[in-house]
Amino acid sequence: MKNIVFIPYIKRTENQTRGSSIGYANRHSGYDYGIASWKSWCKKNNCEIYIMKELLCSESEMLITWQRWQVLNILEHNGIEYDKVLVVDADSIVHPDCPNFFEITDDRFTTVLTDGDYEWVNRAINGYSKMFFDKEYCIPPFEFYQTGFVIINKKHKEFFDKVFNFYETNKQKIIQSYDVLLTGSDITLMNCMRKEFGVDMNVLPREFSLMDLNRKNLLYIDERCWWKDNLTNLYNSGWVYQFNAIPQNTMNRDRNYWMKKIHEELYG
Numbered sequence: 001m002k003n004i005v006f007i008p009y010i011k012r013t014e015n016q017t018r019g020s021s022i023g024y025a026n027r028h029s030g031y032d033y034g035i036a037s038w039k040s041w042c043k044k045n046n047c048e049i050y051i052m053k054e055l056l057c058s059e060s061e062m063l064i065t066w067q068r069w070q071v072l073n074i075l076e077h078n079g080i081e082y083d084k085v086l087v088v089d090a091d092s093i094v095h096p097d098c099p100n101f102f103e104i105t106d107d108r109f110t111t112v113l114t115d116g117d118y119e120w121v122n123r124a125i126n127g128y129s130k131m132f133f134d135k136e137y138c139i140p141p142f143e144f145y146q147t148g149f150v151i152i153n154k155k156h157k158e159f160f161d162k163v164f165n166f167y168e169t170n171k172q173k174i175i176q177s178y179d180v181l182l183t184g185s186d187i188t189l190m191n192c193m194r195k196e197f198g199v200d201m202n203v204l205p206r207e208f209s210l211m212d213l214n215r216k217n218l219l220y221i222d223e224r225c226w227w228k229d230n231l232t233n234l235y236n237s238g239w240v241y242q243f244n245a246i247p248q249n250t251m252n253r254d255r256n257y258w259m260k261k262i263h264e265e266l267y268g
Helices: 031-044 064-077 118-133 154-169 171-181 185-196 232-237 255-267
Strands: 003-008 048-052 084-088 092-094 109-113 145-153 201-204 240-242
Touching: 003 031, 003 064, 031 048, 031 092, 031 255, 048 064, 064 084, 064 145, 064 154, 064 185, 092 255, 118 171, 118 185, 145 154, 145 185, 145 240, 154 171, 154 185, 171 185
Parallel strands: 003 048, 003 084, 109 201
Antiparallel strands: 084 145, 092 240, 109 145
């Protein structure tokens, strides 16, 4: 079996406000630590890593968060053989002892359910359902999966062909939707289309993609916090850490700070 970890990481210097889980130079310097962790994990588990370093087209045509879902075409275009592929956000770090999740996919579309800001999830589902499908709630919020950790294989190519046919048909509306709804378009529409097209989904436990770490009181960002300033609880709670939604704080402990610190603790 040849398994690939696919990470979009487009190094640029301009400010970027959308697709924040995709790496951008300077603003997201901590992402190099995330990629280093995945390289170590891949070596340990006999997998390969592929870094998407260039845009396929201008982001005025398609945001990078959408472009990454050309993953299977990208690998095939570059002559890279694969059996299963993990598409994972650049703002993540994997624990060195993380079990090999490729072995527990049951050969299905595999991901982790969102376990974070449920107001955002409800607003996103309702907004995109009305805008694109003329209905309320294409899916229930408790079925809303993350797009920052998704394992796919060759049989899902048909699904992604449908996704991009949908994108081309609704391109301008999708491009404008972010400014109208103020929520991510690819994650919500992918969830809706997965339901509409009847894609069979395998759900892994949340420890394989632990998100919203600050809301879970796993990061110490304020001297008034009542928990200890260490990461023991984080390491006990999951295997893969997603560094989204870390607010500005008086200790200046942003995403870059935490990714650097955690990589140094776990990998030396």
